Amino acid sequence: MNTPTARQPDIAVEMRDIVKRFPGVVANDHVTFIALRGEIHALLGENGAGKSTLMNVLSGLYTPEEGEIFINGEKVVFHSPRDAIAAGVGMVHQHFRLVPTLTVIENVILGLDDPKFRLKLEGAREKIQSLSEQYGLKIDPDAFIWQLSVGEQQRVEIIKALYRGAQILILDEPTAVLTPQETEELFRTLRSMAEKGHTIIFISHKLDEVMAIADRVTVLRQGKVVATVAIDEVNKEKLAEMMVGRPVIFRIEKPEIEPGEEVLRVEDLHVRNDKGLPALQGVSFVVREHEIVGVAGVSGNGQTELAEALYGLRPVEKGRIFLYGRDITQASTRDIIREGVAQIPEDRHREGSVGNMGISENLIMKHYRRPPVSRGPLIDWGYVRDFARKLVKRFNIAAPSIHTKARLLSGGNLQKLILARELSSEPGLIIAMHPTQGLDVGATESVRKQLLEEREKGAGILLISEDLDEVMQLSDRILVIYEGQIMGETPGEGADRNEIGLMMAGENRSGTGDTSLQRNTSNA
Amino acid sequence: MTPTPSSSSHRLPRLSLERRLTSPWWLSWVIPIASVALALLAGALIIASQGVNPWEAYRAMFEGAFGTGYGVAETLVKAIPLMLAGLGVSVAFRMKLWNIGAEGQLWMGAWAAAGVGLFLYPAWNLPPWLAILLMMAAAVVAGGLWGAIPGVLKGVLQVNEIITSLMLNYVAISWVLYFVDILWRDPGGLGFPNTAPLDKAIWLPKLTWIPFLPKGHRVHAGLLIAILAAVFIWFLLNRTKWGYEVRVIGENPEAARHAGMPIVRNIILVMILSGALAGLAGMAEMAGVAHRLQRGLSPGYGYTAIIVAWLAKLNPFGVLLVAVLFGGLLVAGDQIQLTMNLPRSISDILQGLILFFVLGGEIFGRYRLRLR
Secondary structure: OOOOOOOOOOEEEEEEEEEEEEOOEEEEEEEEEEEEOOOEEEEEOOOOOOHHHHHHHHOOOOOOOEEEEEEOOEEEOOOOHHHHHHOOEEEEOOOOOOOOOOEHHHHHHOOOOOOOOOOOHHHHHHHHHHHHHHHOOOOOOOOEHHHOOHHHHHHHHHHHHHHOOOOEEEEEOHHHHOOHHHHHHHHHHHHHHHHOOOEEEEEEOOHHHHHHHOOEEEEEEOOEEEEEEEHHHOOHHHHHHHHHOOOOOOOOOOOOOOOOOEEEEEEEEEEEOOOOOEEEEEEEEEEEOOEEEEEEOOOOOOHHHHHHHHOOOOOOOEEEEEEOOEEOOOOOHHHHHHOOEEEEOOOOOOOOOOOOOEHHHHHOOOOOOOOOOEEOOEEOHHHHHHHHHHHHHHOOOOOOOOOOEHHHOOHHHHHHHHHHHHHOOOOOEEEEEOOOOOOOHHHHHHHHHHHHHHHHHOOEEEEEOOOHHHHHHHOOEEEEEEOOEEEEEEEOOOOOHHHHHHHHOOOOOOOOOOOHHHHHHHHO | OOOOOOOOOOOOOOEEEEEOOOOOOOHHHHHHHHHHHHHHHHHHHHHHHOOOOHHHHHHHHHHHHHHOHHHHHHHHHHHHHHHHHHHHHHHHHHOOOOOOOHHHHHHHHHHHHHHHHHHHHHHHOOOHHHHHHHHHHHHHHHHHHHHHHHHHHHHHHOOOHHHHHHHHHHHHHHHHHHHHHHHOEOOOOOOOOEEOOOOHHHOOOEOOOOOOOOOOOOOEOHHHHHHHHHHHHHHHHHHEHHHHHHHHHHHOHHHHHHOOOOHHHHHHHHHHHHHHHHHHHHHHHHHHHHOOOEOOOOOOHHHHHHHHHHHOOOOHHHHHHHHHHHHHHHHHHHHHHHHOOOOOHHHHHHHHHHHHHHHHHOHHHHEEEEEO
């Protein structure tokens, strides 16, 4: 194990006894972190463990209350990211900081003092091209950011850091937005950068990824360092235990139940995305009572549009949707809610809650139209308070009061609030989109258990998730979606990971794009 | 502290802003009060530049607005349209609809009410109380429809309501002045650009029963209308399903959409309500103070109402209170012009400064200052 030692020549970054507090929490509690030259160093921990805070300190965004930072053995004090980049530390944030209406070159040189007044793009273009060749970061310097895919935008961010002379590159959960192929490509780039002597610090909470890319890993838990270890000294289970603080069971109990009546039937669904391009192209499937149907796929292959179309939030171009045999293709969201469809939205903050309103006001967002929550045009706030207290208790929402603003809740508690709201109306169909994304292990377990409970009670559940493990663990049947089409279906029990992976990459296993299911439904 | 390797080594300690996760409860009161105090301080510099002792000027202003029964009465008179228009603006702002068109909606309300009072009332031989109610109704409809235009454009076509509502002010004022100057001009008016006066019977009654105010004061029933309107708005927003929808949509339209709330319909309805209240303000000023339609009926009440609504943090009862303060500011402006030989536009300058400082001060509610 590494203890902070005297200036070793190969130590690129040394952060010693870093303390960073926020109102109510110590995000970094005497954290000591050392990264070597030429290594890929993973920073592993659950959400809220303090990974991003530590790296924001290193990249000059935050000033720590205590502690020292040494870069290449020299003590530094950063007042801003500008100071950090001058010392060779660059960071690629999870949410990119690019101007969509500017070109790649313009974004790369944005904020630099050189050239002083007149833009000289030629030199910049050459330098970008040489960086791009050197590290295998394919990019068109004259493309506008809005024209680029997410993976390409990430490359621009990396080039931006390299252009400024970053020797130490921090990446905050860089794979969260990438396809498996893009992830592979990124990993290749990172390895080649490490070989050339760069230090890569890789923030992640995904164990498989850390095992695949890192040379060493530092695990954080609740703001403290658990350990720093070489990757070949550990395995996935051990890392998980270090991260969570207790042994983690990777399997949960799922009782065998015969599916019942058909709840949802989707026939030949065609939907367009926000840009007006086809997002779903002839999707057909069925969800029955007591059944979890998983939709696996790389993000951006029509999952969002599918969930929105089913919930009445996006117009259906062609095809039909039936709920208990009734056509709801043109129904409004309001009607669909009334028919007993619950939704766990993709984005808890943006779509699932109102940050500036209290828990109780958030809990009635689907119930306020009808008695007993409202009588006539009036809301019965007395009833709402009782209702909220009951749900807070039943769903274990940890909060000082039912009036606590939703934005002050942790991700796990906010998801509990949403589950409480959605499941309290005893839905017949649940559309769950990434229900455990960004949650810590404990909250993830509880969400999955609740979904399984609803399955036992008789609900049909459509589980849309990018987490293949989750889909395989929970689903009775798995549909694989690619470019708006169902590539095939496999039973959840004993599903072949490889097979699903191939379908996620576009290999059609459903015959000629016309599944047996589709044939059945078109005859029906 | 050691300077960073390559950047400038002569670094001075500097201010930085840090986001607050929570803010103490008193902060939301201290900040606006401190902001207003700073605005008055800045105003003092301007007054001093006119060769007048700012302390004297402020004292004269306060005396003029609140120091005498007559001053208080006039302050209330000016506050009435600010209350009603401020309530209208605050309702729209609640849903993050930036209705800058209260001025135009106010003029349209005054115009419609004048039409009823000058022509329908004598023509149909209405009882006065019914005529007053009809004048109010006409103002509500006219102001509401004027507000509905930017509402529909925003809701259906996503046209920026700031631009449309602002532009419609000019349209409304020109429209009304066309009537004042030409169509409805009082032939016996000695050439003054105004309509004939309303029949005394349909003036908004004076609140003669208010104690302590001097005889012959001009405070009229519009004050009661404004107070009732505030109670109504508070009840609507906090106790009804519709108000709940408005608040959710204002805070997070995407979440509202996922909850199946009718966003387009509510945008239009809120703009109608907002315009209707501003229209009532116009009716109250016309039937309670001017008793006719005339040029200069509103010295920009609809714009001041924006400041009032914002300072009141969109709270309906807060609007009543802040409107009185701003009514006082208007009266004080007249006062110091007479007694201190200062231009009355000082009160406009103070209005602007207050808004400026309050908007600037808001950042301290969300961020804390740090020296480092």
